[in-house]
Amino acid sequence: RGWRNGFDKVERLLSASNEKISKTKLVIIGAGIAGLAAAKTLEDANFKDYLLIEAQSEIGGRIQSAPWNKAWIEYGAQFVHGDQSQLAQLCYKHDLLSDVQCPDGQGIFIRNNGCKVDEALIEEIDDLICNTLEDYEDYENKNIEIENYKTMFIPSLPNLFSQAIECLGFGLINKVFLDFGSSWWKPNIKGFQLLWKEGVFCNKNLAAWTRDLTGFDVLPNHEGVLLGWVGGRGAYIVETLSEEQIAIDCENLLRHYLKCYKISPIKRCLRTQWNANKYIRGSYSHITTRCDVNGITPRSLSEPIWGKLTEHDNKDVPIIMFAGEATHENFYSTTHGAYDTGIKQAQIFLQHHVAES
Ligand SMILES: Cc1cc2nc3c(=O)[nH]c(=O)nc-3n(C[C@H](O)[C@H](O)[C@H](O)COP(=O)(O)OP(=O)(O)OC[C@H]3O[C@@H](n4cnc5c(N)ncnc54)[C@H](O)[C@@H]3O)c2cc1C
Structure with missing residues (x-):
């Protein structure tokens, strides 16, 4: 919660204009934990030329706390699974976790x-x-x-990506x-x-x-x-x-x-009504039998899409990258998986767009 309150940059940019978007080097779409992790990675590298855009009036996506009596309840994610992940370490550092260890489905x-x-x-x-x-x-x-x-992408996404979106x-x-x-x-x-x-x-x-x-x-x-x-x-x-x-x-x-x-x-x-939320439409991803048949894994979605930024460039760079829980090879469906993917994609961006420029 402390992090959410402190992250005023996203709120400022809720109504980012098209002009601002087109002048910005990097646009991160969605301030769920993956988008926030990407933004934090850029901030840590002192890279400021980015916009983080969120469609809803609150950041956090599927992490959503609400007051209930005198405490809080979690509409979405409530457990950090394990204590070794980057997200768990961040939570420990900022004292964001309850001291109650409680796996679900007990009793x-x-x-x-x-x-x-x-x-x-x-x-x-x-x-x-x-x-x-x-x-x-x-x-x-x-x-x-x-x-x-x-219809969102012009030109359309490469086949592997469409297939992964259909199969997962x-x-x-x-x-x-x-x-x-x-x-x-x-x-x-x-x-x-x-x-x-x-x-x-x-x-x-x-x-x-x-x-x-x-x-x-x-x-x-x-x-x-x-x-x-x-x-x-x-x-x-x-x-x-x-x-x-x-x-x-x-x-x-x-x-x-x-x-x-x-x-x-x-x-x-x-x-909760996670399906009714048109920016979410569900709870979390999973691998299906169609994935197995077509050789699709969440990793299929995590490869950058390469291209030239201008016609004068002679080198391809990553121009679209997907992050989020559904793109983590092992920890899909989790917050710590989503967090890792945001960091990873931001690092790839920095490596190709900043380190070499
Ligand atoms: C009921 C429930 C319980 C869960 N329990 C746990 C748990 O205990 N532990 C755990 O690890 N995980 C849990 N999860 C899963 C976890 O919440 C998700 O894996 C994780 O939060 C996903 O983060 P994300 O950043 O990938 O996506 P999201 O959180 O979905 O973030 C995507 C963001 O993009 C925004 N967006 C969408 N479209 C647009 C657009 N066009 N323009 C701008 N913004 C847009 C959305 O509003 C959203 O804020 C739970 C999920 C649910 C629903």
Whole structure:
């Protein structure tokens, strides 16, 4: 948050004019973590002839914090995975991380008849969930439109890039925050993960979309708040429902699963709508079977596109470079991956456009 407030350069440039853009040596489009990392790399190298343009009224992209009661919640990214990445190091340096270590999907695993599941079974069930997610892959790819890229670039992007954009998957996960006012669970409980048995949806009291809720995490630093994760079809449906309806559906679901708990009524409900955001349209990328068939990896998108800046130049330089989580060879889908790609592309720019000029 400190970083966001301190980065006034982006806000100043929110309404950058065409004239300014055409006179600038480098334009970075998008002030998500990748764009910010690129800008920081340029600043660190004392290169000032760039514009960082953001379409939304806030910077950060899929990192978005919002006030909730007396603390903060994260609509998007909330974990920094691992402590060795460049991003983790930056966060440590500026004291940006909470001291709570909390992997998602922890807590009690419960069947829909209310029985706890033996820990040893969880691993087996994990495999099952992975298979189910693969089934969703097709659905997700069909439903997130790939917008604009065919008309955005003149001349068109090289084939490899179009193919990579078509083949890489971009999924949707939404969050549902439920505020009960105070906890009705014991302090040592980290969450309630739901395991579904076939046929449970004969139960008319349960809304169909809640089948795609994988479970609820207890939100550390918040008294009486559960965070639900919705994937698959449910992630699209939940964006169309009112928050009042979502609260009713979640309460029914929790009462169905946790029969031995005295669940208090939900006081406030909030859900994210990452698909509705036309500058985001989903949560994060993934590799699909089409990638495997066509030899595409996120790295396909990270190669610079070379060209001559003017007709008098005799040497090609990188003229378009893609950064962002979907372009990281290994850490696609993560903030630390996105951060690395911004740094890498800015370094390539500096190497070819500044060091040699
Ligand atoms: C619900 C959810 C939970 C997540 N949890 C985690 C987590 O715990 N840990 C983790 O590591 N990652 C997590 N992620 C993923 C992580 O948020 C992303 O991988 C990362 O933030 C992506 O950064 P980026 O810079 O690549 O893209 P973005 O953050 O999407 O940034 C792109 C920016 O470009 C802007 N833009 C788009 N079009 C234009 C345009 N035409 N002109 C100008 N600007 C434009 C957008 O507004 C946006 O600000 C989560 C994501 C979601 C949605």
